[in-house]
């Protein structure tokens with residue numbers, strides 16, 4: 001699985017997403033993160049076609065929406081996502097949120113898709129330890145990935161360690177805190193030191209935490225900037241300074257409310 005991808009939750013104007021996906025693929029991104037609830041799978045599919053890059057070169061993730069959960073509903077939702085994306089398989093299909101009444105049957109449907117080799121990998125999103133422990137009591141397939149919100153401002157070392165122990169790849173969403181922390185002093189001083197932007201430092205922090213990281217942008221320059229993070233490495237001391245910024249700042253819901 002690529003370590004850095006394009007997140008594409010972008011409730012914007014027409015063609016914004018297809019253009020961004022094409023720019024990202026031209027820049028070198030090979031992972032696109034979408035979801036049925038983002039209502040942009042058709043544009044993602046179109047952006048991929050427009051790029052001319054072969055389907056087999058790209059890692060596509062989508063997610064079962066909360067309203068699509070349940071065994072039969074999930075199987076149907078998967079087919080609908082494939083159709084919108086103009087593809088016959090996904091690289092990764094995730095349970096978007098752990099909805100209490102339906103998460104077990106939803107997981108069973110993902111296992112069916114996986115066992116029938118209709119999807120390359122299955123995983124979860126917004127699962128904290130209690131959700132994962134519950135899942136382990138009934139799952140026959142270990143989730144390949146757990147996607148949850150991660151940034152220095154919402155640092156979850158115990159969950160990262162738990163995922164590693166269970167051989168689940170952690171994937172961090174909203175790595176840029178949606179731009180809400182760009183003028184943090186510590187972040188700015190580290191960025192100046194490496195002659196990088198605060199956004200590039202946040203992406204690098206995620207990569208160095210061992211996360212798959214999926215910053216969102218629909219702007220060509222920023223898509224390129226967010227991918228230009230392979231020529232520097234944050235020191236151990238700088239990583240620790242960033243870890244210390246943790247203040248439970250979230251942009252999405254708290255999974256413990258589910």
Ligand SMILES: NC(=O)C1=CN([C@@H]2O[C@H](COP(=O)(O)OP(=O)(O)OC[C@H]3O[C@@H](n4cnc5c(N)ncnc54)[C@H](OP(=O)(O)O)[C@@H]3O)[C@@H](O)[C@H]2O)C=CC1
Pocket residue numbers: 006007008009010033034096125126147148172173174175176177178179197199200214215216217218219222223225226251252
């Ligand atoms: N599983 C889940 O429940 C969730 C999954 N996600 C996934 O994670 C992805 C990323 O998270 P998201 O919440 O979108 O937010 P991000 O933390 O990635 O921030 C995106 C925002 O930052 C701006 N931005 C991006 N790059 C730069 C830059 N270099 N300089 C300045 N501003 C920049 C973007 O604007 P612009 O586009 O104009 O550049 C946008 O407003 C989502 O798109 C989605 O795929 C997100 C939330 C929940």
Ligand SMILES: O=C1CO[C@H](CO)[C@@H](O)[C@@H]1O
Pocket residue numbers: 009035096251252253
């Ligand atoms: O994927 C998502 C995009 O962001 C939303 C919040 O703004 C989340 O609720 C959702 O899970």
